[in-house]
Amino acid sequence: MMSKTFYITTPIYYVNDKPHVGTGLTTLIADAVSRFQRAQGKTVFFLTGTDENAPKVAAAAQKAGKDPQAFVDEMASVFERYWQTLNIRYDIFMRTTRTDHKRAVQRVFQQLLAKGDVYAGEYEGWYCISCETFWTGAKVEEERLCLNAECRKPLEHRKEHSYFLRLSAYADRLRDYIQANPSFIEPETRRNEVLSFIAEGLQDVAISRLEANWGTPVPGEDNMVIYVWFDALINYLTATGWGENGVADPILWPPDLQLMGKDILPRFHATIWPATLMALELPLPKQLFGHGWWLFKGEKISKSKTPGGLADPLLIVRELSADAQCEERFAVDALRYYMLREMPTQSDTNFSVEALEARYNADLANDLGNLLHRTLSMTHRYLEGQVTNAELEPEIAAVFQKAVRETAAAFHETQFPAGLQTAWEIIRAVNHYYDSRAPWNLAKQGDLAGVGQTLYAGLEASRILSIILSPVMPSVCEAIAGQLNLPYETRWSEAEKLNGLPVGHALNQPTPVFPRLQPKAEAPAAPEKKPPQEVKPMDEMISIDEFKKIKIRVARVTAAEPHPNANKLLKLTVSLGDETRTIVAGIAESHTPDQLVGRQVLILANLQPATLRGVVSEGMLLAADIDGKAILLSPETEVPDGTGVR
RNA sequence: GGCGGUGUAGCUCAGUGGUCAGAGCAUCCGGUUCAUACCCGGGGGGUCGGCGGUUCAAAUCCGCCCGCCGCUACCA
Numbered sequence: 001m002m003s004k005t006f007y008i009t010t011p012i013y014y015v016n017d018k019p020h021v022g023t024g025l026t027t028l029i030a031d032a033v034s035r036f037q038r039a040q041g042k043t044v045f046f047l048t049g050t051d052e053n054a055p056k057v058a059a060a061a062q063k064a065g066k067d068p069q070a071f072v073d074e075m076a077s078v079f080e081r082y083w084q085t086l087n088i089r090y091d092i093f094m095r096t097t098r099t100d101h102k103r104a105v106q107r108v109f110q111q112l113l114a115k116g117d118v119y120a121g122e123y124e125g126w127y128c129i130s131c132e133t134f135w136t137g138a139k140v141e142e143e144r145l146c147l148n149a150e151c152r153k154p155l156e157h158r159k160e161h162s163y164f165l166r167l168s169a170y171a172d173r174l175r176d177y178i179q180a181n182p183s184f185i186e187p188e189t190r191r192n193e194v195l196s197f198i199a200e201g202l203q204d205v206a207i208s209r210l211e212a213n214w215g216t217p218v219p220g221e222d223n224m225v226i227y228v229w230f231d232a233l234i235n236y237l238t239a240t241g242w243g244e245n246g247v248a249d250p251i252l253w254p255p256d257l258q259l260m261g262k263d264i265l266p267r268f269h270a271t272i273w274p275a276t277l278m279a280l281e282l283p284l285p286k287q288l289f290g291h292g293w294w295l296f297k298g299e300k301i302s303k304s305k306t307p308g309g310l311a312d313p314l315l316i317v318r319e320l321s322a323d324a325q326c327e328e329r330f331a332v333d334a335l336r337y338y339m340l341r342e343m344p345t346q347s348d349t350n351f352s353v354e355a356l357e358a359r360y361n362a363d364l365a366n367d368l369g370n371l372l373h374r375t376l377s378m379t380h381r382y383l384e385g386q387v388t389n390a391e392l393e394p395e396i397a398a399v400f401q402k403a404v405r406e407t408a409a410a411f412h413e414t415q416f417p418a419g420l421q422t423a424w425e426i427i428r429a430v431n432h433y434y435d436s437r438a439p440w441n442l443a444k445q446g447d448l449a450g451v452g453q454t455l456y457a458g459l460e461a462s463r464i465l466s467i468i469l470s471p472v473m474p475s476v477c478e479a480i481a482g483q484l485n486l487p488y489e490t491r492w493s494e495a496e497k498l499n500g501l502p503v504g505h506a507l508n509q510p511t512p513v514f515p516r517l518q519p520k521a522e523a524p525a526a527p528e529k530k531p532p533q534e535v536k537p538m539d540e541m542i543s544i545d546e547f548k549k550i551k552i553r554v555a556r557v558t559a560a561e562p563h564p565n566a567n568k569l570l571k572l573t574v575s576l577g578d579e580t581r582t583i584v585a586g587i588a589e590s591h592t593p594d595q596l597v598g599r600q601v602l603i604l605a606n607l608q609p610a611t612l613r614g615v616v617s618e619g620m621l622l623a624a625d626i627d628g629k630a631i632l633l634s635p636e637t638e639v640p641d642g643t644g645v646r
Numbered sequence: 647g648g649c650g651g652u653g654u655a656g657c658u659c660a661g662u663g664g665u666c667a668g669a670g671c672a673u674c675c676g677g678u679u680c681a682u683a684c685c686c687g688g689g690g691g692g693u694c695g696g697c698g699g700u701u702c703a704a705a706u707c708c709g710c711c712c713g714c715c716g717c718u719a720c721c722a
Contacts, residue, residue: 188651189650189651189652189716190716192649192650192651192717193649193650193651193716193717194717195649195650196648196649196650196717196718197649197717197718199649200648200649200717200718262716262717263716266717292716342658342659346651346652347651347652347715347716348715348716349658350658355657355658355671358657358658358671358672359671361682362670362671362672363670363671365682365684366682366684366685367685369682370681370682370684370685371681371685372681373680373681373682373684374680374681374682374684374685375680375681376681377680377681378680378681381680382680417658417659418660421659421660421669421670424670431684431685431686432685432686434680434681434685434686435678435685435686435687436686438678438679438680439680440678440679440680443680455680510681512681512682513682514682515682516682516683516684570721583722584720584721584722585721585722586720586721586722604722617722618722619722620722621722
């Protein structure tokens with residue numbers, strides 16, 4: 001029987017935006033793991049792809065004036081181009097618009113329906129069209145805004161016939177499984193998060209949506225499609241050909257490693273997904289790995305705050321390549337190295353061009369590149385470019401072997417920062433060794449045998465590095481092998497061997513792979529670049545008539561007290577002259593009650609009342625928002641309470 | 647607020663009871679010159695977030711507090 005293939009996946013990405021450094025990181029980790037596993041002799045099946053069945057996609061296509069299928073085709077190819085440029089070698093680019101996928105999803109649906117793990121019911125609740133999610137809870141009832149912090153759009157009340165996945169029935173099994181198999185969810189902090197998420201109680205999830213035009217139709221229903229997340233998760237299964245007969249291919253199934261950002265782990269990959277597999281009586285993935293996020297200057301990457309160029313891997317590569325005068329494919333490898341050397345695992349990590357450049361110079365130009373270059377230069381200068389001695393001193397050989405072993409152990413655990421750090425021990429050891437042996441002095445003394453023996457350490461180090469670094473920097477490693485006049489070798493077992501360069505082997509002339517980055521001349525007080533003003537499309541504008549519907553009035557705070565049942569809210573009593581109202585405001589973190597009494601403030605007066613933690617609020621306090629901190633607005637001079645604002 | 651993390655040199659981080667607490671980068675000094683102004687050595691720089699406790703011995707275990715992060719829950 002054939003041995004099990006190493007099956008590794010990234011999430012399939014939403015096609016409504018091009019890749020950024022976040023999706024780039026997940027995909028890069030997957031590529032490096034794939035290359036490493038291949039180097040270990042495994043057959044690898046590496047899946048990435050695009051999630052195309054979201055109703056939002058159809059809407060975006062319509063807006064762009066395109067046919068939805070043409071639109072997703074275009075976006076899918078944008079992703080494929082990105083991955084090609086970053087030298088990502090996947091085996092399958094999965095797309096959920098594939099008919100075999102859709103058929104297989106329907107098969108899952110029918111199978112679970114027959115078993116009772118999917119049941120028909122009625123869904124009533126608040127729905128975010130943009131996020132394609134129903135939200136529940138007191139907060140939603142009150143504010144009717146999407147709970148997704150990035151979205152916060154108004155929700156729509158929907159009551160619809162729906163199908164549910166009986167997730168609640170799997171909560172105990174899931175919890176037990178996770179506890180019995182700690183390596184199922186890594187790293188540990190994610191595992192704890194998932195366990196507490198489950199402990200809070202898993203609700204059955206609606207897995208159908210009313211929608212006729214785009215998505216995977218629910219079997220036997222008109223105008224109903226499968227919920228896009230449920231549809232998307234199943235891609236990992238349908239990509240293996242499961243849909244053909246409903247039997248999992250034992251060569252491929254289950255996945256060995258499923259990578260993703262931490263945000264989509266608890267709610268989807270660690271609950272809905274394994275519960276679905278349990279319901280299908282299929283083995284669960286061996287491991288779900290949720291890495292942390294890249295931050296920009298300590299803040300979460302976001303479309304509004306992060307300058308576009310910083311988040312686009314291709315622009316970063318292009319700029320580095322231009323600044324350093326290195327080939328673009330090597331700049332790609334430099335970015336790959338940086339991302340994996342500093343990859344966020346437990347917590348989030350800052351991403352910065354400065355840090356990338358620091359790694360480039362210190363690790364790649366000064367260490368890796370320079371070691372190869374000085375070694376080859378001396379070989380040509382003293383030994384006519386030939387290997388004259390193929391015997392490593394035992395001490396240095398031991399260092400190499402230990403580093404190769406430890407690097408492999410770290411890569412096996414997806415610990416690239418540790419693995420790369422260990423690999424660099426080899427470089428450090430050779431630089432030390434050169435310093436103690438001073439082959440340039442040996443040459444002056446005519447001890448060419450000594451020179452040959454010393455330089456052999458650098459040659460072997462370069463050969464070994466060209467193998468063990470190739471999961472991370474494939475193009476660079478190929479170039480190193482080329483300068484050593486060796487065929488490009490990626491098999492790890494060849495790195496474990498010593499003395500791989502025979503006496504008499506002729507080396508090629510060295511060329512710097514990573515030319516050193518020169519410190520940028522201080523830009524002569526470049527004027528602060530203003531981001532181009534975004535032109536608001538007309539549909540975000542409102543008419544004067546719409547504005548006239550909004551009644552803003554001046555009110556005086558006559559009393560203020562903490563909300564009896566909430567710690568971020570204050571309960572205010574305000575006077576509008578002829579009328580007194582109670583207003584609940586979320587300003588307890590920025591204001592104390594006594595700071596407010598007597599003040600004039602602006603309120604939105606014709607807002608529907610809402611109950612907030614048991615207190616009816618009859619209006620909304622207006623305030624400027626500085627990172628969530630409220631700065632209250634007041635009239636320029638005292639005016640009669642209740643004065644209207646226009 | 648609840649739950650889970652985290653806080654160690656200017657920066658990024660190792661270090662889960664036991665020599666004066668470590669590495670890389672940065673910085674300063676020295677050496678070297680084969681090499682991409684590179685490499686090698688050395689120095690400076692830390693009350694290991696704070697306060698208590700356990701112990702012969704704590705960055706490491708326990709308790710409380712503070713800061714930051716994540717999930718979650720009331721910022722109309």
